Amino acid sequence: MDIKDIRQLFPILNQEVNGQPLVYLDSSATSQKPIQVIEALENYYRLDNSNVHRGVHTLGTRATDAFEGAREKVRKFINAKSTQEVIFTRGTTTSLNTIAVSYGVATLKEGDEIVITYMEHHSNIIPWQQVAKRTGATLKYIPLQEDGSISLEDARATITSNTKIVSIMQVSNVLGVINPVKEIAKIAHENGAVMVVDGAQSTPHMKIDVQDLDCDFLAFSGHKMCGPTGIGVLYGKKHLLEKMEPVEFGGEMIDFVQLYESTWKELPWKFEAGTPIIAGAIGLGAAIDFLNEIGLDTIADHEHQLSAYAFDKLSVVEGMTIYGPKDPASRAGLITFNIDDVHPHDVATVLDAEGIAVRAGHHCAQPLMKWLKVSATARASFYLYNTEEDIDKLVRGLIKTKEYFSDVF
Template sequence: MNAREIRQLFPILDQEVNGHPLVYLDSGATSQKPIQVIEAVENYYRKNNSNVHRGVHTLGTRATDGYEGAREKVRKFINAKSTEEIIFTRGTTTSLNTVAASYARANLHEGDEIVISYMEHHSNVIPWQQVAKQTGATLKYLPLQEDGTISLEDVRATVTNNTKIVSVTLVSNVLGVINPIKEIAQIAHAKGAVMVVDGAQGTPHMKVDVQNLDCDFLGFSGHKMCGPTGIGALYGKKQLLENMEPVEFGGEMIDFVGLYESTWKELPWKFEGGTPIIAGAIGLGAAIDFLEEIGLEEIEAHEHKLAAYALERLSEVEGMTIFGPKTAANRAGIVTFNIDDVHPHDVATVLDAEGIAIRAGHHCAQPLMKWLKQSATARASFYLYNTEEDIDKLAAGLVKTKEYFSDVF
């Protein structure tokens, strides 16, 4: 199935915006949803709406089967050993905050180190800042090479015997850089540290195998991989999760509640207090089915081709600065750029008038913006439903943007 055929499965893409056919190039922020996912969520609400793990009636059984069936799909999708290692969360932000609030606060002390990089999304920065303040640990940053990549030599120089946590994104949401997580994890483990991975931008676009990466924790979001908003997952190695305390308390996550003491359910449910995001999990399961039918290897190859083409076409625009690696090697389907003397928000506004949706701003990565010496950038991000024709329209729109502001000023 090619990209044009895949596009037909996404109802939202069949529309005009400002009198032009929609060109959606903001999948890094959130992906669109295929009809299969929309129908799976609708079917739950129409036919199976009930709480899970509680009722013995038919609807309760159907809902529980759908919810726990989705957990098994997630397990297989990232090749975890057991469903006990799959915690449903609201998304990557909640997943990373859970690791910080439960594992890190209990295990870090004054003099310990947390290592992250300058390219991290805020959700992989702020939780560690808070942990450092609360425990007395030191937060350290991996330096970046001139093209925004991470050098393993720098990892070896930064990670020490005092390092207890290394947390790095699989794919930068700004630079599109694909980081060598497996090798970074080996360095972290050699020093006795645990490896945490922000998988938000990587998991939707390439085959992720947590056992091969040997990461200790990995979080990702459903809405970036054709699934609903408000659902994601945290993977954690069983022996680590077993020794962690819940961060939310209430119904569902308890085993026994007394007047003054309570005990928790076994994994994974001790981390899923309250009524869970049932429809979201079922929708995420449907999204996984959809992506696996297309093939993660095919999706990665398609995006790699689009990234190469975008680098070529956008480089032809006068006054264009492209951030990150200059070639498509080791780059995901993200191209971030600025045009001389035109603010990124103005670029995005003019493109929107042409029906082209891109992102503009700091992309929840202000430390990286500071490193780039930019207040904001524009970003085009691609997915399985995008084509080279979309990139041609983007390039033409950028030329028009440049001409418009040249005439104005």
């Protein structure tokens, strides 16, 4: 499908912002939604709106079929062995917290180790901080190379026989680094630890095969992969999920309730208390259909080309600092940068006046900002609907930003 045809499927892109055609470069925060996903949500609420699993009437049956059909789409999308390994959550944050509370707290003890990296999103740091406080386990960090990448030698040195959990993002939302999670999973398993992968920034952009990665858990969000907000996935190997206790209790997740004790449903429903995120799951299923139609390899190739193009164009802008690896082949489709003597929030404000949406701030990665020796950065992130023309407009906008603040000061 041609890029122009793809862009026409995203209604939000066909508008002006501040009198300029919208250039959306903030897909790492949330992606835009194609008409197929919007229509899937509308059709559910117009035609099939009903609770799932509980009723025998027609609407309930149709809603249940669509909801569980979406689970099967997720299973195929990440190549899980069974739908019992696919749990719907509110998003990556909820998924990681569930792993931390249900697996981490129950498993760890004093003297055990949890290993993460300095580049992690706060949602993959704070839960493990809390688990360490509750269990007496030690939180350790794999050091970063000069360009922000991880070396397997450092991973081997940090992960020891005392390590019980390794939790690492597959793609950095700041540096664009693509981490070798498959190789790190092997190191973790050799030391008797489980491997948790934060797939928030990878699952929307590249093929994910949990069996090939041999990760024990994977967390990702629907809203970053053309799906609705408020829906995400926790994948876990069945034998681990079966041993874990639910973190929420109530309707839907129970098998039988007595006065003083209760039993739980089988996987995956024991982790999905209450009315589930029905419309969100159906919308996520539609997003997966859409991404499969375009092709994950096609999307990855397109983003690598854009990233290389953007890196070349931005590298020649005077006073520009770009963070992360310089080799486009080793980074995902985003560029994080700063302009000398201009605060990232000011950069984003001026760009917004030109109709260009970028992200500015610490990107929920304050330890990484400290490692980079900055308080904040600006970030342009790309997806399947972006073009080289978008990047050209970004470069012109950044040059205008530099000129503006040069005149002011």
